[in-house]
Amino acid sequence: MTRDSEQQRPAPADWCPLRLTTPVAQHVFGGRAIPDRLGRTGLPDGPVAETWEVSDVEGAGAEVVGGPLAGRSLRELVRDHPAELIGARGADGPRFPLLTKFIDAHxxxxxxxxxxxxxxxxLDGEPNGKTEAWHILYARPGATAWAGTVPGVGRGRLRQALLDEDFASVLRRLPVRAGDTLYVPAGTVHSFGPGTLVYEIEQTSDLQQHAMRHRMEDGAALGDEQRHANIEALLDRWKPRYRPRFHPGLPLPAAAGTERRVLAAGPYFALERHRAVDGAGLALSFDSAVVLSNVGRPVRLSWDGGTESLGAGATLLLPAVLARATVHGPADVLLGHVPELDRDIRAPLTAAGHDPAAVSALGEGV
Incomplete structure (x- = not known):
């Protein structure tokens, strides 16, 4: 691949926090929690199941809205300016490495x-699969999730249980509480809801196989032949060894008036939650792209080149080339990025006194 000439490369002043288009999925499981609980505006009427905050999925990719790079697709920026946008980690593929969503499992x-x-x-002819993590923003009392199979379940037993929709006999039911996070390795049979609002970070992929009698997009019934084929495809991708557990995350030392908690981490992504009281600032320093999603009140972000507002339930993509930014309190934000696991995760958590077993519970490879 040839690099752009210096004349074609965006000037340093062109790089700023990127506001992106966000595809909306109005699947049948959705409700109104994203506008009603998060305060997100500009959404269509009716059920809103998912907002894809940063997406480079084929056919559902984001474009830059406003600023010097307006109209450029995320795929174009990945192709033409991987170092400036993504940084050294995660810049070796054809797509932006992170997909993030708000999901309303009404x-x-x-x-x-x-x-x-x-x-x-x-099996799918795609460059990568999809490991993900869920951070629970809201869960009604008694909410649960399915995550992984119980010990001793083999392919035949799982097949029959899926055909019968007898999920309780083969899947692990976990209680769901706001503030907890679950790292879900690819190959884990899973579901969550009803009554659950989730922020999800994952590899950039829309590959999945499900076991239901209907399409999740519109509720249309599936014929027996298609449903049986879907279940066989699910079984081909199932990894029985994974039995993840919810985790409250691990705190790290932070400046006065601020909090920092690592929620999930692995080779594909890390997710953190940062809070600041009024008058305090979250000083961010980074050398890879950061997905900044607001789960609190509207906030103000500043960087060397200017300032930007970030509404409730909204997201900005911070290009690696920015290197520094400050989120001004009061603030409650989520940060997703591709980590250098030793430097960004293991070392600071170990220095903070966290046990290796607690650190390893955050995800894979840590």
Missing amino acids: RALPVHVHPDDADARA
Whole structure:
């Protein structure tokens, strides 16, 4: 691949926090929690199941809204300016490496599975699969999730249980509480809801196989032949060894008036939650792209080149080239990025006194 000439490359002043288009999925399991609980504006009427905050998924990719790079697609920026946008980590593929969503499971999501990287390449002809993590923003009392199979379940037993929709006999039911996070390796059979609002970070992929009798997009019934084929495809991608557990995250030392908590971490992504009281600032320093999603009141962001507002339930993508930014309190934000695990996760958490077992519970490879 040839690099742009210096004349074609965006000037340093052109790089600023990127506001992106956000595809909306109005699947049948959605409700109105994203506008009503998060305060997100500009959404269509009716059920809103998902807002894709940063997406480079084929056919549902984001474009820059406003600023010097307005109209450029995220895919174009990845192709033409990987170092400036993404940084050194995660810049070796054709797509932006992170997909982030708000998901309203007003009703339960379909029981489904995502392939891992090897299965995505071998079975789906795609460059990567989808490991993900869920951070619970709201859960009604008694809310639960399915995550992984119980010990001793084999392919035949799982197949029959999925055909019968007897999920309780084969899947692990976990209680869901606001503030907890679940790292879900690819290959894990899972679902969550009803009554659950989630922020999800994952590899950039829309590959999945589900076991339900209906389409999640519109509720249309599936014929027996298609449903049986879907279940066989799910079984081909299922990894029985994964039995993840919810985790409250691990705090790190932070400046006065601020909090920092690592929620999930692995080779594909890390997710953190940062808070600041009125008058305090979250000073961010980074050398890879940061997805900044606001789960509190509207906030103000500043960087060397200017300032930007960030509404409730909204997201900005901070290009790696910015290197520094400040979120001014009061603030409650989520930060997603591709970590250098030793430097960004293991070392600071160990220095903060966290046990290695607690650190490893955040995800894979830590």
